[in-house]
Amino acid sequence: MLKVNHIAYFHRKDTGISDISFELKQGDHLALIGESGCGKSTLIKALFGLYDLQKGSIHWNGEEIQGPAFHLIPGFPKFKHLSQEFDLMPFTTSEENIQKFLSRETPDQNKKRSDELIALFDLEGVKDQKVKTLSGGQKQRVAIAQALAKPPQLILLDEPFSHIDQFLKHRLRRRLFQFLKKEKITCVFATHDAEDVLPFSDYTMILKGGKSIDFRPTSQVYKQPKNVYCASLFGDVNSLETTEFGLDAQQEKVLVYPHEIDIEEHSKFKGIIKSSYFKGAHYLVEIHHKSRSIFAISKKDHKPGSEVSFGLASEKIRKRLN
Numbered sequence: 001m002l003k004v005n006h007i008a009y010f011h012r013k014d015t016g017i018s019d020i021s022f023e024l025k026q027g028d029h030l031a032l033i034g035e036s037g038c039g040k041s042t043l044i045k046a047l048f049g050l051y052d053l054q055k056g057s058i059h060w061n062g063e064e065i066q067g068p069a070f071h072l073i074p075g076f077p078k079f080k081h082l083s084q085e086f087d088l089m090p091f092t093t094s095e096e097n098i099q100k101f102l103s104r105e106t107p108d109q110n111k112k113r114s115d116e117l118i119a120l121f122d123l124e125g126v127k128d129q130k131v132k133t134l135s136g137g138q139k140q141r142v143a144i145a146q147a148l149a150k151p152p153q154l155i156l157l158d159e160p161f162s163h164i165d166q167f168l169k170h171r172l173r174r175r176l177f178q179f180l181k182k183e184k185i186t187c188v189f190a191t192h193d194a195e196d197v198l199p200f201s202d203y204t205m206i207l208k209g210g211k212s213i214d215f216r217p218t219s220q221v222y223k224q225p226k227n228v229y230c231a232s233l234f235g236d237v238n239s240l241e242t243t244e245f246g247l248d249a250q251q252e253k254v255l256v257y258p259h260e261i262d263i264e265e266h267s268k269f270k271g272i273i274k275s276s277y278f279k280g281a282h283y284l285v286e287i288h289h290k291s292r293s294i295f296a297i298s299k300k301d302h303k304p305g306s307e308v309s310f311g312l313a314s315e316k317i318r319k320r321l322n
Ligand SMILES: Nc1ncnc2c1ncn2[C@@H]1O[C@H](COP(=O)(O)OP(=O)(O)OP(=O)(O)O)[C@@H](O)[C@H]1O
Pocket: 011, 012, 015, 016, 034, 035, 036, 037, 038, 039, 040, 041, 042, 043, 190
């Protein structure tokens, strides 16, 4: 179990992380999200033991993770940390980079593991190529495979798909997270992409100004967002007045995602289409309603200037009302 107890680390005055506490069980996946500079990388490095904490403590199965002041080689040996810089050996091949970290009993087992990782991360075509000649996305895939060569108990991934193209990204992240679950490897990853978070994390922590402002199971963080900042990390969101929209609630405002607004012919509210954005499976439409914009999802395209009727899918947002 990972136990993080009120930790704080400042690079300089006011920049860093403070008062962060949480626990994870073996095999749990935690996504760290938040605006740029909120402290995701700092937290990841602190968890790996790269900083001497100014406050608090981190334990893995009862063993304390200490900073560089206590170790010749910084970094907790039972964990792997995949930084944004990759840390590969440039003058050796992709396969050699992966094999260097294998520790299976026999050469046969090593070969099997290395082949499995090369296939898993689509590296067959570049396995004999020197790392310095690889593209950024290929290097990133070698780095992930290398980090898993000798399975760590916990892996820390800092924006693991940032260099990988959309074409491969969807397949790779499904494979990576399935692999981690299969091997019961705990994972903490930082990302800017909601599509990494929702399907693949058990828990989500939202950071702002170096502090954790939400840490709950991912579905709760999404379905009951604490504020506009939290909700907008998942995409567009509307902050609507409850009385204006006839919602029986004590609070003044409620957060509503675009897909929770129904555009139907005889709905109660009317507005004028300002813009319509093609999103593939649907359109995101901006509706002008009482001198403000409301974003909704529509199955069909609407011409700017046309009138639409819309209503709130109140059963979907009921849990947000009190
Ligand atoms: N080595 C350092 N020295 C001084 N300040 C630093 C250092 N590393 C990070 N910071 C500062 O600490 C704060 C948190 O940075 P961090 O890299 O953890 O953010 P982040 O959430 O990972 O950002 P991004 O999403 O842009 O990668 C920022 O204000 C950053 O400028």
